[in-house]
Amino acid sequence: MAVPLYQAKAEFFRTLGHPARIRVLELLSERDHAVHELLDGIDIEPSNLSQQLAVLRRAGLVEQRREGGQVLYSVSVPEVRDLLLSARVIIRGVLADRVELRDELATAAAAGRSR
Amino acid sequence: MAVPLYQAKAEFFRTLGHPARIRVLELLSERDHAVHELLDGIDIEPSNLSQQLAVLRRAGLVEQRREGGQVLYSVSVPEVRDLLLSARVIIRGVLADRVELRDELATAAAAGRSR
DNA sequence: CGCGCACTTACGCAATTCTTCAAGTCGTAC
């Protein structure tokens, strides 16, 4: 395909690039949730959540269905769960590196002062 | 840790949410590249590339080192390669779904017209 | 030293994304 695939990738990652949307995907990868349930676990306004859900829907990552008086959401691409997990690993690595660096700097600074 | 991990995740994904940055990571996961080499493969202005590299550096995903008259970059977190691969899988899935949906709609529309 | 190459930083403007408020839809229950 001559179409820029890395463009699609960037778009995909951008849709993951929001705390509320990450939170939604994490909750939904445990089990399906109604909107008001999501709302209990994510501290934002209903309308805002709805907008973020719309973003995820447009990206094709979640699906909605009506059931009784409420709307249920589910992840439509199961691999997302794996992705979130590997992201967690990477982030731990990066954060750990940063802590080490910070500690080194702190130690060096202390050594400098004491000398 | 009481610190919102999903916040860090969102930030992480946002740094991946740019075509040039994706491109850089893909090129760097093949082998280390000098900036001017990256420039050959990425059609943007030097200063722009530099900015994107700075973003990746701040996120701790790449490292730079000077060698001769040029600056070499390398990925500092090897797992990124895996992440890009699983992203590709997911995207293929999502895009395929969309094509199906589009086809269905087209078929339905055609059926509607012919009736 | 001084020039040029390879790259980076500053800065201002355009474009995108986020957030909130207000209004609207859809089903259910009274």
Add this chain to the structure above:
DNA sequence: GTACGACTTGAAGAATTGCGTAAGTGCGCG
């Protein structure tokens, strides 16, 4: 039918991000 709860949509302003031009840094070489 109308009132209410559960959501969604629209629109507008604030906040971020992206990009180009221009200016700067650092090195190696004649």
